Amino acid sequence: MAAALQLDRMTKTYGAMRAVDNVSLTIREGERVALIGASGSGKSTLIRLASGLILADAQGRGTGAVQACGLKVQEGGKLAAEARAARRNIGLVFQQFALAGRLSVMTNVLVGALGRMNALRGTFGLFNSDERRTAYAALAEVGIAQHAAKRARELSGGQQQRVAIARALVQGARLVLADEPIASLDPKSAKRVMDTLVTMSRDHGIALVVSLHQVDYATAYFDRVIAMNAGRVVFDGPAAQINAAFLTELYGASAEELILPSQFAVAAPPDTKAPAETHSSQTVS
Numbered sequence: 001m002a003a004a005l006q007l008d009r010m011t012k013t014y015g016a017m018r019a020v021d022n023v024s025l026t027i028r029e030g031e032r033v034a035l036i037g038a039s040g041s042g043k044s045t046l047i048r049l050a051s052g053l054i055l056a057d058a059q060g061r062g063t064g065a066v067q068a069c070g071l072k073v074q075e076g077g078k079l080a081a082e083a084r085a086a087r088r089n090i091g092l093v094f095q096q097f098a099l100a101g102r103l104s105v106m107t108n109v110l111v112g113a114l115g116r117m118n119a120l121r122g123t124f125g126l127f128n129s130d131e132r133r134t135a136y137a138a139l140a141e142v143g144i145a146q147h148a149a150k151r152a153r154e155l156s157g158g159q160q161q162r163v164a165i166a167r168a169l170v171q172g173a174r175l176v177l178a179d180e181p182i183a184s185l186d187p188k189s190a191k192r193v194m195d196t197l198v199t200m201s202r203d204h205g206i207a208l209v210v211s212l213h214q215v216d217y218a219t220a221y222f223d224r225v226i227a228m229n230a231g232r233v234v235f236d237g238p239a240a241q242i243n244a245a246f247l248t249e250l251y252g253a254s255a256e257e258l259i260l261p262s263q264f265a266v267a268a269p270p271d272t273k274a275p276a277e278t279h280s281s282q283t284v285s
Contacts, residue, residue, distance in 0.1 A: 001028045004175045004207035008065040010049050011057045012231075019045040020056075021231035027209060029069075029174070032201050034218035034239065035211040037228035038254040043211040046228065047179045049074075050209070051090050052083050069174045088115040091168025091206075093178035093197070097160040101153030105144070105163055108152050109135040112170030131170075138166035142196050158189030165196055169204070176201070178210040182217065190214070194221050215242060215258045 005027040012020040020042045027033055037043045048054045049066065051073070056064030058077025066073040071086035073079070080086070091112075092098070099108045113131045114122045121127075127135075139145040142162040147155055152163060161181055168176050178197060182190035194210075198221050201208040212218050218225050219239045227235035227242075227250055234250050235241075247255040 001030070002070070003027065003067070004029045004031065004069055005050060005209070006065075006067045007046075007050060010046070010064055010066070012045055012049060012054065013057055018231050020049060023228075023231075023233055025226065025233070025236070027175070027207050029207055030201070030205045031224065032198060032208040032222050033210070033224045033226060034222040035209055035226050035228065036213070036215055036218050036242075036258060037211075038251055038257055039213075040230075041228040042231040043228055044179050045231075047177045047209070047211055051092055051177055052079060052087060053092075055079065088171070089174045091171050091173030091176040093161065093164045093168065093176060093181045095180040095183045097152075097157070097164055099152040099160055099163055102151055104148070105139065105150055105152055105155065106132070106135055106148040108163055109138055109166045109170055112138075112167040112172075115171065135166070135170050138169040139163075141169065141200075142166045143192075156189065157185050158192055161185070161189075161193045162196055165193075165200060168206075169200065173206060175207045176209070178208070180211055180213065183213060190217070213258060215247065218242065 003026050005025070007023055007025045010020055010023045011018065023046060035043050035046070045054070049056055050068070052066065055074055055077050058064070064077055065075040068086045069089040071082045071089070073083050073086045107125070110127050110131060113127065113134070136145060136148060139148055142165050144159055144162050147159065152160060155163065176197070181197065182193050185193060194217055197208060197210065200206060219242050222239050225235070225237065225239045225242055226233060229251060244255070244259050247258055251258065
C-alpha cells in the first residue's frame with residue numbers, strides 16, 4: 001500500500017529547545033493513527049511540519065523531508081516546488097476550529113474547494129452549483145446540514161469541529177491531520193467528533209493522523225499509536241499495548257495528564273476500527 005505521508009529525519013528547534021528530534025515516520029493510505037504525548041512532547045510541531053505550516057531545520061541532524069500522497073512538501077528547511085499541489089491533498093483540523101466565525105457554515109465548508117478554483121473565482125467566492133451541492137452533502141454526512149445558513153460562531157464547539165471535517169471532505173483530502181481536535185470539548189461532543197473523523201476516514205479511504213492528550217480515545221478508536229516524548233518517537237505500535245503502567249514507564253509523572261479518570265472511558269462503535277494490521281512495535285529507550 002502506498003504512503004499517504006512520509007517524514008524523513010525531521011528536526012525542529014526553537015532556540016535551545018529541540019521540539020522535534022530526528023523523527024521518521026510512514027503513514028499508509030487509508031491508515032488511522034493516534035499521536036499521543038504529554039504537553040511539550042512535540043505532537044503539534046510534528047503535525048505542522050507534516051503539513052508544511054512550519055519548516056524543519058535547514059542544517060544539523062536529518063534532511064527534513066516530507067512527502068504527502070507522493071508529492072514533496074518540504075526538504076532541507078525549504079518548501080518544495082510542489083508544496084502547493086501537495087497541500088491540496090492535506091486536510092487540517094485544529095483544536096480551535098480555524099473557521100471564519102462571521103461567515104456562514106456553508107461558506108466555511110466551501111473554502112475547501114478553493115484549491116481547485118481559478119484565482120478570479122476564488123478571490124470573489126464565486127462557487128458554482130456543483131460545489132454548493134458537494135458542500136451540502138458534506139454537511140449532511142457529518143450531521144449538521146440543518147445549520148448550513150447559520151454563522152459559524154453560532155454553533156457549539158463540537159458542531160464547529162464537524163464543520164472543519166466537512167471542509168476537508170469538500171477539499172477532497174486524501175490525508176487529514178487533526179491537532180488536538182477534542183481538547184476543548186466536553187466528553188459527549190468529543191465522542192461525536194471522533195466518531196465523525198474515523199467514519200470519514202473509513203468511508204472515503206482517507207489517511208488520518210490525530211494528536212490526542214486523551215489516551216482513552218487513542219486506544220478506543222485506533223489500532224496504531226505513536227507516542228512522543230521530548231520531541232522523539234518513543235513508541236510506535238499496536239494500541240493494545242498502551243495501558244497506565246506502560247504510559248508511566250514512558251512518561252513518568254507526566255503520564256498523569258494522559259490517563260483519563262475511569263468514568264470518562266470511551267468505547268468506539270464496533271465498526272469504526274480498521275481490521276487488525278501487523279505493525280512492528282517500536283520502543284525507544
